Amino acid sequence: MEISGSRVLLTGASGGLGAAIARDLSRRGADLVLTARRRELLDALAAETRGRVVVADLAVRADVEALIEESRGVDVLVLNAGVGADVGIRSETAEHVDTTIDVNLRAPIVMAVAFAQHKLSVGELGQIVLVGSLSGLAATPDTRMYNATKFGLRGFAHSLRQDLDGSGIGLTLVSPGFIRDAGMFAEGGIDLPPGVRTKSPADVAAGVVRAIESNPAEVFVSPVELRLAATLATVAPAFSAAVQKRAGTAQMKSGS
């Protein structure tokens, strides 16, 4: 789909990657609806990108319904919002489990389904972009809910894409690895083991642009070696866990 002149609804617009995606799409002539919970950040970004702000909490079902109504007026849905911070197993709670599932999995699923159903019923073209993660392929210590939701999102994306084949509604999963400078990884203050390479928020935005313009099944925004390691983890998770243990991933995550 051509970006110039398209109408795009972007979730997680107040975040590190969302802001980069919004700026890139705006530069290319998209008309943006920016959504998240933090109004001040959204207002500042909207002033810069000529976007419109809709404040919504993806853990609140009425807010998700309101966003579904908003999505009827757009051509492209970029479902980028996510929560990353997991807790040690002794501190896990049902509330945290519910919130992570609501924001990372339920909201993008119901929004994508409703958008597809609407486009099918009115016979319009559309593009869905889901922002997943390499954590949708490889599990790491102390990220159980993030892994659970990103694995789930990846399965959903590749299935719905097949359901929509030939309908004029495209769907792409954008799967970033570690992103520097802004966003949940950069703000987490985690030091990577030597030699592990990162990508930038602008690279993620370029991945979203490619998704909208070319509708590939999946866009990996990561160095090739990280993508290969994550792909290997899908068929050999115990081997992946052993390699991570040797590399000190668990100590890295606990900050010790």
Ligand SMILES: NC(=O)c1ccc[n+]([C@@H]2O[C@H](COP(=O)([O-])OP(=O)(O)OC[C@H]3O[C@@H](n4cnc5c(N)ncnc54)[C@H](OP(=O)(O)O)[C@@H]3O)[C@@H](O)[C@H]2O)c1
């Ligand atoms: N950064 C990375 O290295 C990396 C790597 C792989 C994948 N990803 C994925 O990229 C996406 C964007 O992440 P990011 O790095 O930009 O993270 P971020 O800076 O923490 O931004 C997260 C965004 O999600 C929104 N959000 C969180 N909870 C919400 C809720 N209950 N309701 C509505 N919006 C909510 C936040 O907005 P409010 O707080 O204002 O509501 C914010 O806009 C996520 O899906 C993440 O999993 C990131």
